[in-house]
Structure formats: C-alpha cells, structure tokens
Amino acid sequence: MTHDSPHGTGTQDAGAEGAAQGGLTTREAAERLGVKPETVYAYVSRGQLTSKRIPGGRGSTFDAAEVDALARRSGRREPPPSAVGDLVFRTGITFIEPDRYFFRGVDATELARHHGYEEVAEWIWTGELRPGTRFTAARESLTAARRAAAAMPRHSSSTDRLRAAVAAASSADPLRFDLSPEGVLDSARSLIPTLVGALPAAGEREEGSGADREDGAACEDGTEGSLATRLWPKLSARPADAASLTVLDAALALLADHDLAASTLAARVAASTHAHPYAVVSTGLGVLEGPLHGAASGQAHRMLAEVVDRGGAAPVVADHLRAGRRVPGLGHRLYTGEDPRAGALFALLDEMPQAAPAMEAARDVVATTARHTPLHANVDLALAVLSVTYGMPAEAGETVFAVSRTAGWIAHAMEEYAERPLRMRPSGQYTGPRPPQPLPAPKVAAP
Known part of the structure; x- marks a missing residue:
C-alpha cells in the first residue's frame, strides 16, 4: 500500500513497513495523539515516547500501548474520531x-x-x-x-x-x-x-x-x-x-x-x-x-398522482401514516423552511395552467401534513408536480x-x-470475537 509523503510527492513512507513490524508510524502516532508529526518527535526528545528505527529504511515506529498511555495522560480521546485518514473536505463548489x-x-x-x-x-x-x-x-x-x-x-x-x-x-x-x-x-x-x-x-x-x-x-x-x-x-x-x-x-x-x-x-x-x-x-x-x-422522487410522484386521482390529500396522507410510512416529498435536513429548489420550481410551475391540478395537490399535501408536523416541500415534490403534469413515469x-x-x-x-490520494481511510471499530481464535470446526452436512 502506498501513501503520500508529507510533501504530497506520492512516495512510499514507512506506513506499510512499520505496520508489518507491529508498530505505529509517525503519522499514525500523531493522529492518535491529535498532534502534528513534529510534536511526536518533540515527545521523543523529552523522553515521553520511545521510537524505533526501521532497519534498512527511513522513519520510525512507536509502541501503540505507549502512545495510547500518553494520549490518556494528555487528556486526548482514545481513539480520536479520525484515527486514520483525513476526512476534511475542502470544497469551493x-x-x-x-x-x-x-x-x-x-x-x-x-x-x-x-x-x-x-x-x-x-x-x-x-x-x-x-x-x-x-x-x-x-x-x-x-x-x-x-x-x-x-x-x-x-x-x-x-x-x-x-x-x-x-x-x-x-x-x-x-x-x-x-x-x-x-x-x-x-x-x-x-x-x-x-x-x-x-x-x-x-x-x-x-x-x-x-x-x-x-x-x-x-x-x-x-x-x-x-x-x-x-x-x-x-x-x-x-x-x-x-x-x-x-x-x-x-x-x-x-x-x-x-x-x-x-x-x-x-x-x-x-x-x-x-x-x-x-x-x-x-x-x-x-x-x-x-x-x-435519488429514488425518493418516484415515491413523491406516486403519492401525488394518487392525490390527484382521489381529489384530496387527506386520505392519501392517512394511508401513509397508517402504514407507518413517512409522507414523501416533505422535509429536508439542511433547510428549516421550504427547500429553495422546490420554491424555484414551484414559481415556474405556477405560471403553467396545465400544472394547476398537480400544484393544488402538492399544496394540499403540505397543508394536510402541517396539521401534525411543520414539514415543508422539498425538491422531490416539485419534480413530482412536473412528472405528474406531463404524464411522465414515476x-x-x-x-x-x-x-x-x-x-x-x-x-x-x-x-x-488535487487532494492527497487515498486520504479517506477511517478505522473500523472491530466488534467480533477477540483474537486469536482457534480454527473453526468443519460443518458436517446433514445426511
């Protein structure tokens, strides 16, 4: 497995080699401690950590138990949320x-x-x-x-x-x-x-x-x-x-x-x-x-088509709630009010006479559901208005x-x-049997 160097040149560091010897690399030790790699070497110079040079290679390894003990003494959480890997996404989009x-x-x-x-x-x-x-x-x-x-x-x-x-x-x-x-x-x-x-x-x-x-x-x-x-x-x-x-x-x-x-x-x-x-x-x-x-819009389409056919949202919403299903086309975790994408599409659809029945049905769904919970329309409901109006498939x-x-x-x-490659490598929290376990016994097929 290859990693980036600290300078992003893509050269191989001591990661795989160190892992093979059972120790932590400098980067892994730094991540467990929640510090920069330079600080790890400062701990070594102060006698707080012991490093071991990799024979025939560059870099050092550190004893995991010793690193974890230092982390506890330093008040660090063990392990930190991103024990391995960089999960910060810089985006300008x-x-x-x-x-x-x-x-x-x-x-x-x-x-x-x-x-x-x-x-x-x-x-x-x-x-x-x-x-x-x-x-x-x-x-x-x-x-x-x-x-x-x-x-x-x-x-x-x-x-x-x-x-x-x-x-x-x-x-x-x-x-x-x-x-x-x-x-x-x-x-x-x-x-x-x-x-x-x-x-x-x-x-x-x-x-x-x-x-x-x-x-x-x-x-x-x-x-x-x-x-x-x-x-x-x-x-x-x-x-x-x-x-x-x-x-x-x-x-x-x-x-x-x-x-x-x-x-x-x-x-x-x-x-x-x-x-x-x-x-x-x-x-x-x-x-x-x-x-x-993405498939959520299909659920909104089918619901809205049923509201149009039945002439009102109340029985359709009731059916969804009775079956323990959420009402599709409503709510978005990122917006406190109406999804701005839905608002922009509704404004255009309101100008189209042929969309009036589906628009009325969508507003009825929102108003009916609002009697119990203040959910607002999301973009799936707006897409459903477009697809129902023009006889599109769900x-x-x-x-x-x-x-x-x-x-x-x-x-x-x-x-x-443009980022460091292979940077998204979180650690799994192992919940299986504590190793080492004996080899499993072969399962004998029933006669």
Missing part, C-alpha cells in the same frame, strides 16, 4: 444556508433562473460563465452507450440503463485516464449528452428495446439542442413547449450539486483512488439509486436527478484529484 444555497458564491436559484444547465455546469466546473454553451456527445461513445442501454431487459429502469451507458462510453474513450482538468472536462462535456442520448424515447420501452435503431439515429439524438431539449422526449411522449422546457432546464440546473450528499461523498471516495471520471459517475449512480436518495425525477448531478460529481472529482 456549493455552500448551503438554512434557507438557500450557492454555487461558487452565487445564489443557485438565481443562476438557474437566468442560465441553462450547461452554463451552470460550466460555472460549477471552471468558475467561468459561458453563455450559449452546448455539450456534444462523441459519436463512438454514444453509439456504444446506446447499444449497451438498448440491450438491457425491457423492465430495466433508467438508472440501470445509465449505468450501462457509462460503462460502454468509458470503454469507447481511450483518453479516460487523463485526469488533467482539461481531460476531465472534455470527458464530462461528452459524457452528459451521451447519457441522455442513450436513453430510449418515452414509450419506446413498451414498444421495443430500440436495439434495432440505426447507429446514425442513435447519435443524432445526442448532439442537437440544449440538454433539456434532448432529455424531454426521453421523459414524456407529450410535446414540449417553451414553458415546460424552461422548467426542466431549471430543474437540471438546480440539482447540479448539493454539497456532500451521499452519492457525492461516494464519488469523492472513488476519485481519491484516482479512478477516471466515468468510474466516478458510475459510483455516484450506484448510490443515487437508493430509495432515500422514475422521471430520478432520471433528471441522475443526469443533472453528473455535473456535481465531476466537479467534486476534480477537487479530489
């Missing part, structure tokens, strides 16, 4: 307050109101606003991604297809291991429209997998118009007008990043190993599919989330590539 959030210091809802998704993505990545930016898929990657997604079983979800598309696009990009900022951005600007282009059109899954489409047709739907324009026919069979595209584009821009959400944390762990951008995005997609993360919100958040995963990967 997203800052969240109790009622709003910012992309590189600029109000994210204002950015989404005035700029499209591609422009917001460029701002997150580079800190530069480039009006009129459009992302274009590489033909080879899009062809490979389209074939992989089309080969999935008919019942596969959009996220299933996106994961397959990422793997296929990765194999078609010989420059994927270029982790320079320019190389990562080139891959990202091609990958995002590739994901959109690989998805089947709305209704196509029911009519056929689309595997027999011409490669040229597969490529065309990944290269023209804004990303929102290209994504719309993948979500809804109904034609889009300017207002509906505005809402979709705003949703993509608003969801591009949200600090260290679970999928973003996983993406940064992948990036800390210097995994290429496609692998980082694949990691994020895997975590996103959890029902408590997974549409998750698809929007996945495509959009790819920009954030890439931004965080770029930050992580």
Whole structure:
C-alpha cells in the first residue's frame, strides 16, 4: 500500500513497513495523539515516547500501548474520531444556508433562473460563465452507450440503463485516464449528452428495446439542442413547449450539486483512488439509486398522482401514516423552511395552467401534513408536480436527478484529484470475537 509523503510527492513512507513490524508510524502516532508529526518527535526528545528505527529504511515506529498511555495522560480521546485518514473536505463548489444555497458564491436559484444547465455546469466546473454553451456527445461513445442501454431487459429502469451507458462510453474513450482538468472536462462535456442520448424515447420501452435503431439515429439524438431539449422526449411522449422546457432546464440546473450528499461523498471516495471520471459517475449512480436518495422522487410522484386521482390529500396522507410510512416529498435536513429548489420550481410551475391540478395537490399535501408536523416541500415534490403534469413515469425525477448531478460529481472529482490520494481511510471499530481464535470446526452436512 502506498501513501503520500508529507510533501504530497506520492512516495512510499514507512506506513506499510512499520505496520508489518507491529508498530505505529509517525503519522499514525500523531493522529492518535491529535498532534502534528513534529510534536511526536518533540515527545521523543523529552523522553515521553520511545521510537524505533526501521532497519534498512527511513522513519520510525512507536509502541501503540505507549502512545495510547500518553494520549490518556494528555487528556486526548482514545481513539480520536479520525484515527486514520483525513476526512476534511475542502470544497469551493456549493455552500448551503438554512434557507438557500450557492454555487461558487452565487445564489443557485438565481443562476438557474437566468442560465441553462450547461452554463451552470460550466460555472460549477471552471468558475467561468459561458453563455450559449452546448455539450456534444462523441459519436463512438454514444453509439456504444446506446447499444449497451438498448440491450438491457425491457423492465430495466433508467438508472440501470445509465449505468450501462457509462460503462460502454468509458470503454469507447481511450483518453479516460487523463485526469488533467482539461481531460476531465472534455470527458464530462461528452459524457452528459451521451447519457441522455442513450436513453430510449418515452414509450419506446413498451414498444421495443430500440436495439434495432440505426447507429446514425442513435447519435443524432445526442448532439442537437440544449440538454433539456434532448432529455424531454426521453421523459414524456407529450410535446414540449417553451414553458415546460424552461422548467426542466431549471430543474437540471438546480440539482447540479448539493454539497456532500451521499452519492457525492461516494464519488469523492472513488476519485481519491484516482479512478477516471466515468468510474466516478458510475459510483455516484450506484448510490443515487437508493430509495432515500435519488429514488425518493418516484415515491413523491406516486403519492401525488394518487392525490390527484382521489381529489384530496387527506386520505392519501392517512394511508401513509397508517402504514407507518413517512409522507414523501416533505422535509429536508439542511433547510428549516421550504427547500429553495422546490420554491424555484414551484414559481415556474405556477405560471403553467396545465400544472394547476398537480400544484393544488402538492399544496394540499403540505397543508394536510402541517396539521401534525411543520414539514415543508422539498425538491422531490416539485419534480413530482412536473412528472405528474406531463404524464411522465414515476422514475422521471430520478432520471433528471441522475443526469443533472453528473455535473456535481465531476466537479467534486476534480477537487479530489488535487487532494492527497487515498486520504479517506477511517478505522473500523472491530466488534467480533477477540483474537486469536482457534480454527473453526468443519460443518458436517446433514445426511
């Protein structure tokens, strides 16, 4: 196992060698004591610690029991929260307050109101606003991604297809291991429209997998118009007008990043190993599919559709509570009031007459639940209003989330590539049998 030197040169230190001899390295001793490595050597010079030189190598090892005893005498906790590894994430991407959030210091809802998704993505990545930016898929990657997604079983979800598309696009990009900022951005600007282009059109899954489409047709739907324009026919069979595209584009821009959400944390762990951008995005997609993360919007969609059908929220909310389920689309641990992303989308949806029934249902859900607990709408409920209004499938919100958040995963990967690699190595708290244990007896199969 290799580690960084204190100067970040990536050279091997005494970590593995010291561990093999049963002692703690200087870095490990410093972390247990909660001090800098220089202070460890000061303890040695004062006679408070004993160091042992590593034969034939550089560095020293320290007796763990002696270090722990010094930690107790010094009033240090044993072990400290980060006994091994640096879990401080320096990020200049997203800052969240109790009622709003910012992309590189600029109000994210204002950015989404005035700029499209591609422009917001460029701002997150580079800190530069480039009006009129459009992302274009590489033909080879899009062809490979389209074939992989089309080969999935008919019942596969959009996220299933996106994961397959990422793997296929990765194999078609010989420059994927270029982790320079320019190389990562080139891959990202091609990958995002590739994901959109690989998805089947709305209704196509029911009519056929689309595997027999011409490669040229597969490529065309990944290269023209804004990303929102290209994504719309993948979500809804109904034609889009300017207002509906505005809402979709705003949703993509608003969801591009949200600090260290679970999928973003996983993406940064992948990036800390210097995994290429496609692998980082694949990691994020895997975590996103959890029902408590990206898939939460599907639960909100189904609930909202039922409220519209039944003409009121009261019986639907009652059913959820009776079954011991939380009411989806409400509450967010980071905001004291309404999720600002939801507020921005509701403002746009309020201007669309066709969205009125779903908007009324959403407000009824909030008001009904507020009789018992002061929960506010989150972005999942706003996505549900959009998907219910336009006859989209329940997974549409998750698809929007996945495509959009790819920009954030890439931004965080770029930050992580600049950090000390493999820095996220927490210690497990072992709770198994105390070693050494005897070899287990073979289990005899029943006759």
